Amino acid sequence: MTAVARSQHRVALVGRLRSFGDASALRWMGPAGLQTMAYAALADQVDDRRVALGGAPRLVLLEAGNDVETVVTLLAALAGGHPVIVTAPGESRLVDAWDPDVVARGPRLEARRAGTAHALHPDLALLLSTSGSTGSPKLVRLSTHNLDCNAGQIVDALSLRPDDVAATTLPLQYCYGLSVLLSHLSVGASVLLTDLSVVDACFWDAFRESGGTTLAGVPYTFDLLDAVGFAAMDLPRLRLLTQAGGRMEPAAVRRWAELGKQRGFELAVMYGQTEATARMATLPTHLAASNPSSIGVAVRGGHFSLARVDGVAAGVGELVYEGGNVMMGYASSTADLAEGPGPSTLPTGDLARFTPDGLVEIVGRLSRLAKVCGLRIDLDRVEADLAADGHPAHVMDGGDRLLVALAGSDGSAADDVLRDVSERYAVPRASVVVATVDEVPRTGSGKVDRPALRDRLLAQSVERRAAGDVPVRDESAVGVAVDEVRRLYAELLDRPDATDGDSFVSLRGDSLSYVEMSVRLEGLLGTLPPSWHVRAIADLAATHGAPPAQLARSRRTPGWLRWRVLETSVVLRGLAIALIVLTHAGVLEVRGGAHVLLAVAGYAFARFQLSGAERSDRVAHLLESITRIALPSAVWIGVIVLIDDRFSWWNAALMTSVGGGTGHIQWRYWFVEALVHLLAGLTVMLCVPALDRLERARPFAVPLGLAVAGLVFRFGLVGVGSHHVNGRAAMVLWLFALGWAMARADARWQRWLLTAYVAVVVPGFFGDPMRELAVAAGLLTLLWVHSLRVPAFAVPVLVPLASASLFIYLVHFEVMGRVGYSLLGAAVSLLTGYIAWRGASPIVEPVARRVGGQVRRILS
Known part of the structure; x- marks a missing residue:
């Protein structure tokens, strides 16, 4: 038989190899250490092997290893229009079943005939087993377009770049492993070729020496990474872990995402099948911790829909994918190699549902239904x-x-x-x-x-006894810790309905309750992870709980003799409000604390208000926070209006900027008003679905864009009013957005970018170098220092101050006006604000939750 006339179309990524010139394409460890091959040299070898394969298309069976010869032969076959079956070494069954024209083993090409014995479709490029194993008689037919399309989709989804270096942690006959190779080569990146396991110390030596940046794995790979102590490894260039090849437990996804935040890399959860060339969906990295059970959204150019399935829950159906990476079809015999492409839709066989935010969650498998x-x-x-x-x-x-x-x-x-x-x-x-x-x-x-x-x-034939003594479950230390943590959440958040699966965010905690909760939890569990506020109670206690005996011993040690670790935002809140009061009392002269608090408020906004999985949750959470700030502020200022004619109802309504206040006294509460206006504006923004999706997709770019946009007010390009300019919401937008961006700055380059922003924008803001220096110091500390060690005896002072900062700010003017502007007046103000916070919280909190509940019902 002869081959069907070939299409002129070839795999485009192979044709681009030479364009990357002297850039490193392949790396491997040889006897002399790290070896490299430039793209130009690789292109030369590919051309030579393409000539060796012949001009007429032939069916090639490639016994793949993670080595240079495999890559050269694979690319040569794709360049020459030779359909290639990629399999593991020693698969004689596939040779018998598919009768290839050429068998490639390492550098050897074993020609079994001069031409071809098969009719080969002109677009057919690759044949892979459906399962990634080596003995399946059914193969997936992939076209040249499939390979180019999915390589581009993966590059786009993972933002792959020429300076990336990926390691072959998976076999190349497996579609996921092969896609790692092809996607990186398509952008001029480098691939470290190795067949070492991630449990081998030599693998990590090679990964570090080659400058590895991306690492791919299936769930089992991540188990192995845990086993070898990956969390403590020094991998300076690692920026991305990708996970596919099966479902990873949500708790594990969350844990790896949180580890990435600590160590400076991201986790991309992906979903795919060989039938879609490799990958169909990716979960945006910033959503991994908050949506660990989701596979995310379709890759560029792809589309998901649900097909109806009888007998499943409402809203659940079979997930159907459509896109240019969908296979030509299956091949069960050599006669199928001449068949053209089938439909571009792929029923995945997975049961799924869409979340309100458009993310996809796999909930089961059609073939994973048993009838017992x-x-x-x-x-x-x-x-x-x-x-x-x-x-x-x-x-x-x-x-x-x-x-x-x-x-x-x-x-x-x-x-x-x-x-x-x-x-x-x-x-x-x-x-x-x-x-x-x-x-x-x-x-x-x-x-x-x-x-x-x-x-x-x-x-x-294991048969467990149907009745009898059942071992009593050990009430471990962690179990006791879970109960204690749950009681703590119930107490501090006034949520007696708290369950083990709830988190601080799901229970609608915010920055006002965050401080006390974090300190109390630290005393109970020890040092907390950065994202403790989004972790379930059970998960937090199981991972960080200390045995009761150990806790008891720790509590017997005098606390004031030890150092404590507090989050930087907590320390800054406590110090800032103390400095504000002491400066207004005339005891100190350190100004700028209120403006630092605005950045801290933006930082908290990103961590709490934007942690909701659904848009309705985010909006409701925002309105709850606005209520917690605006309600006590309006009531307090309203009382002052009744007794002090220097104030007007514009002040009580937190609309001084609208009512045209011109006196310094009338602008005393500018901070509260500006914060409420900023949060209200962001609430409106998140009500727009497109803007909500944009923020989820670009979590760092959005606040950075707002911070840059705020500069039109900061530098006077757009006027905001003539009185108390630096206290108006528009004027301090850049500060709030800067704090927001700081919370989203996971990469070092992002933090350096924000450092440069601070260096450019802060100078000249007040016309007071010392005040600007204090603000810059606070901002850079918030940006670069996650936690601070403070003497344990200072914690009982800092924590109440930070927790009650809003109420201290509200009352301190009136208290010092009666007690005196002195150290005594400052101390009484701090104490009064703390008492006011304690007294008002049981009243304000139920109102805030009721507001949030109503909003959720309206938006749901």
Whole structure:
């Protein structure tokens, strides 16, 4: 047989190799250390091998390794229009099944005939196993367009750039591993070729020496990373971890995202199938911690929809993908190699739903529905429920039984799991098989080999006893810590309904309650992670809780003898309000504290108000915060209006800038008014769906853009009014937006950019160099220093001051006007503000929550 006439279209990324010139394309560790191959040299080798493969298209079977020869042969086949089956070494079954014209092993090309024995479609470029394993008789047919399209989509989704260096942590016959190679080569980036495992110290030596920036893995890879102490590794250029190849537990996604924030890298959760060339969706990195169960949104040019499935919950359907990266179709025999492309839609076989924000969540698998004793059971749901109970397991359909393999268990939990599964899903105990496995079988791509695991459980014929003594679960130290943490949340947030799955943000805590909560939690659990406020109570306690005996010993040690670690924003709030009061009292002369507090408010806004998964949550949370600030302020200033004719109702309405206040006294509460106006404006912004989506997609660029836009007021390009200019909301927009951007600045270059912004914008703002120096020092401390060590004896002073800062600001003018502008007057003001905060909170908090609840109902 002869080949069908070939299309002139070739894989574009291969044709661009030479354009990258002397840039490093491939790196590997040789006997003499790190070796490199430039793009120009790679292009030369590809051309030579393309000539060796011949001019007429032939079917090539490539036994792939993570080495230079594999890459050269693969690219040569793609450049010459030779469809290539990529498989693991030693797969003689595929040679027999597909009768390739050429078998490539390393640098050797074993020609089995001069031409081809097959009719080959002109657009056919690549054939891969559907599972990434090596023995599947069915292959996925991928076209030249599929490869170029998905490489571009991945480059776009991950913002890959020429200075990136990726390591081959996955085999190249696996679509995910192959896409790492092709996407990086398409932008002139470099690839470290290695077949070492991530548990091998030599892998990390090579990764560091080559300047590795991106690392790809399946969930099992991340388990291995945990095992080798990845969190403590020094990887100075690492900027991105990508995860695909199966669902990773939400708790693990959140944990890795938080580790990335601490260490300066990002986590990109991705979703794909071989049938879509590689990847179909990516979760924006800034949403990983807040949406750990989501796969995100479709890659550029792709589109998701839901197909109706009978018998599933409302809003759930089979996920269907459409895009240019969808395969030509399957090949079950050589006759299929001549077939043209099929539909550009791909039913994924996954059950999914859309969140109100347009993110996709996978909730199950069509083929993962078992029918036991007449009951339809979602096996993925069973796995998720067991994992939530602390029992990682793999659940399979055993025909008339449920098969549950407990991973890494010593067997003591088997009875508990048997009873729990039986009772929760109304399945007779005799129809549930629970077994422990020391080592879970896996495919070559690292996925769990469920068929092999199923066969093992059936062969063992494990039958747990249906009744009898059940081991009593150990009430561990962590369990006690969970109860204590939950009680603390209930007390400080006035939320007796708090559950183990709630977080500080989900319980609608904000910056006013954040200070006391963080300090009390630190005393209970020890040093807190940066994103503790978005972590579930159970997760926080399980990860950071100390055993009760240890806590008791710690509490017996005199606290004032130790140092404590407080978040920088907490320290700045306490110091700033103290300096404001002492400066107004004439005791000190350190001005600028209120403007630092505006940046701290922007920082808190990003951490709390923008942590909601849904737009309605964000807007409701914002209005709750506005209520917590505006209500007590309006009431207090309203009382002052009644007794002091220097004030007007414009002041009580927090509209002095509208009412035209011209006296210094009338502008005493400018800070509160400016903060409320800024939050109100941002509330309106987030009510617009497009702007809400923009902020989620560009979490650093949006506040940076606002900070830059605010400069038109800062430098007087647009007038804001003639009196008390530096206290008007528009004039201090740049400060609030700067604090917001600081909270979103995860990368070092972003922090340096904001440092430059401070250096340019702060000088000249007040016309007072000392005041500007104080503001700049506060801003840069907030930007660069996450936490500060303070003497333990100072904590009982700093924390109440920071917590009550709003109320101290409100009352201190009136208190000192009666007690005196002195150190005594300042002390009494601080104490009075603290008492006012304690007294007003039980009244203000229910009102704020009611406002938030009404807004949620309206927007839902």
